[in-house]
Amino acid sequence: INRIRRNKEKEEKIISILEENKVIYEIFGPNSHLQLITRCKELLEIMFEYDKITQDDLTLIWNATKKGDLEAKLAILKILKEISETLKPQYAHLLLKDMLSDLSSDLINEEIELICEMCLVQDDDELTEKCINYLIEYIIQEGIDEGPKVKKITNKIHYITTRKTKFKTIVLK
Numbered sequence: 001i002n003r004i005r006r007n008k009e010k011e012e013k014i015i016s017i018l019e020e021n022k023v024i025y026e027i028f029g030p031n032s033h034l035q036l037i038t039r040c041k042e043l044l045e046i047m048f049e050y051d052k053i054t055q056d057d058l059t060l061i062w063n064a065t066k067k068g069d070l071e072a073k074l075a076i077l078k079i080l081k082e083i084s085e086t087l088k089p090q091y092a093h094l095l096l097k098d099m100l101s102d103l104s105s106d107l108i109n110e111e112i113e114l115i116c117e118m119c120l121v122q123d124d125d126e127l128t129e130k131c132i133n134y135l136i137e138y139i140i141q142e143g144i145d146e147g148p149k150v151k152k153i154t155n156k157i158h159y160i161t162t163r164k165t166k167f168k169t170i171v172l173k
Helices: 008-020 023-028 034-038 041-049 055-066 070-086 089-100 109-121 125-142 148-163
Strands: none
Touching: 008 023, 008 041, 023 034, 023 041, 023 055, 034 070, 041 070, 055 070, 055 089, 070 109, 089 109, 089 125, 109 125, 109 148, 125 148
């Protein structure tokens, strides 16, 4: 993929091959493997660029973070964070929808980082509001006391709100 980048004809041919062979499913489906996951950044970038990722693909990718393999989860979160700046808003919304549907799970630092990164790089007030509300709701639902996770989340919310002018009126106590 790296060798053919910016050659439209070759990119389209590669995309066709990727779709035909259901490569997203092979990488993130039930038989996923860490080495494939760690090397799929460019593949995801080109698929997103050509609008060839579906809601089902995003759900599959997100569900791959919940399989119990922490290394694979961390690899997926890292890749998503790295490509978050290039995501079109519709993909950011779809991905966030899958992430936010999992409110009861125990957030790890990398998930918090990804949520906040998506807020910051996307110029979308609705998305930012959803992220902030999710983080606040997480703290409320989990009933977390003044531990390190609450401090990290409140610091992230503060960081987001200082960078996004519409949200500067949020006050965290």
